[in-house]
Amino acid sequence: GAGVSQSPRYKVAKRGQDVALRCDPISGHVSLFWYQQALGQGPEFLTYFQNEAQLDKSGLPSDRFFAERPEGSVSTLKIQRTQQEDSAVYLCASDRGLAGGPGSTDTQYFGPGTRLTVL
Amino acid sequence: QQQVKQSPQSLIVQKGGIPIINCAYENTAFDYFPWYQQFPGKGPALLIAIRPDVSEKKEGRFTISFNKSAKQFSLHIMDSQPGDSATYFCAGTGSARQLTFGSGTQLTVLP
Numbered sequence: 001g002a003g004v005s006q007s008p009r010y011k012v013a014k015r016g017q018d019v020a021l022r023c024d025p026i027s028g029h030v031s032l033f034w035y036q037q038a039l040g041q042g043p044e045f046l047t048y049f050q051n052e053a054q055l056d057k058s059g060l061p062s063d064r065f066f067a068e069r070p071e072g073s074v075s076t077l078k079i080q081r082t083q084q085e086d087s088a089v090y091l092c093a094s095d096r097g098l099a100g101g102p103g104s105t106d107t108q109y110f111g112p113g114t115r116l117t118v119l
Numbered sequence: 120q121q122q123v124k125q126s127p128q129s130l131i132v133q134k135g136g137i138p139i140i141n142c143a144y145e146n147t148a149f150d151y152f153p154w155y156q157q158f159p160g161k162g163p164a165l166l167i168a169i170r171p172d173v174s175e176k177k178e179g180r181f182t183i184s185f186n187k188s189a190k191q192f193s194l195h196i197m198d199s200q201p202g203d204s205a206t207y208f209c210a211g212t213g214s215a216r217q218l219t220f221g222s223g224t225q226l227t228v229l230p
Contacts, residue, residue, distance in 0.1 A: 004162070033217065042125075042208050042220030043163065056217065091162055093218075107153075108218060110162030 002026070004111035006092050012117045013082045021077045021114045023092030030097025032075050033108060034067055037089040046090075049075060050097060082118045089113040122146045125209050125221025132199055133229050140194045140224045142209035147190070149211035153218070154183065154194050157206045166207070167194070199228045 005024040013019050025032050031050050035043035036059075045059040051072040060067070064083075069075040079086055093108040124143045132138045144152070151170055155163035169176045169183040169192065176183045180197040196203055209221040 031216065035218075040223070042123075042210075042223050043218070045217040045219070048216055056215070059217070093162075107165050107168075110155075110164065112160065112162050 004092055004094055004109055006090075006111040006114050008114060009112065010115050010117075012119065014119055015084060016081055018078065018080045019082055019116065021079075021090050021116070023075045023077070023094075023111060025073065025075070025092070025094030026109055028096070029094035029109075030072075031095045031106070031108075032069060033093040033095075034075070034077050035091040035093065036061075037091055037113065039088070043091050046077070079116075082116075084118050087116055087118045089115050122219045123209060123211050123221040125224060127224060128222070129225040129227070131227045131229065134199065134201060136199050136228070138196050138199055138203075138226055138228075140207055140209070140226075141191065142193065142221050143189075143191045144211045144219075145190070146211060146213070146219070148213040148215075149219075150213050151211070152183070152185065152192055153210050153212070154181075155208045155210065155220075157208065157223075163208060196226075199226075201228045201230050204228050 007022045034046040037043040047067045048056040049069040064080045066078045091113045093110045095106040095108045098106045122145045153168035154166045156166045157163045167178045167181045171187045182195040185192040206223045206225050210218045212218050
């Protein structure tokens with residue numbers, strides 16, 4: 001079956017431009033996550049959706065970052081007025097959303113990421 | 120605040136060797152500890168995971184050892200192969216759902 005897909009795979013933006021990154025989760029997956037991975041670092045959490053509801057956006061670094069998942073499937077991460085420090089790989093992950101409470105969890109499946117370079 | 124500390128940053132072993140990667144966590148609310156493997160240009164892929172109620176878990180050539188009192192866990196790769204050359208990340212998660220990753224270990228297995 002198809003995994004998590006992301007587009008575009010590479011994006012070059014001039015400083016100040018707005019960008020939109022798309023994530024197509026695995027079909028039927030309820031939960032969707034966005035992470036930011038700087039060069040040589042581990043991914044860092046940005047935001048989390050369960051269906052169309054954004055349950056946690058505590059990792060978004062500034063109000064220039066905005067994410068949505070209006071129909072509970074595809075998600076878009078938008079970055080306004082891009083800055084050079086926004087250059088990173090943006091990873092999307094999804095899971096079945098079966099986790100709940102201590103001791104339970106579900107495997108997050110990651111897409112290949114979008115490499116954003118801001119000049 | 121770095122909640123998962125990972126070491127070493129890089130590791131080189133000969134084929135057949137047993138690389139060991141160590142992680143320490145701070146957040147006692149974590150109740151699930153996965154290891155992810157990442158190849159260049161790819162997203163992380165789950166390798167093996169453990170819960171804190173067990174001290175060891177084996178899946179094929181991969182073993183996690185877990186020390187709850189010390190808040191430490193480690194990944195051992197038995198009979199390592201050149202194809203295992205990748206970056207490995209430990210992580211922790213709990214009811215908050217988000218994964219908190221370590222900084223990664225770049226493993227090179229020489230033929």
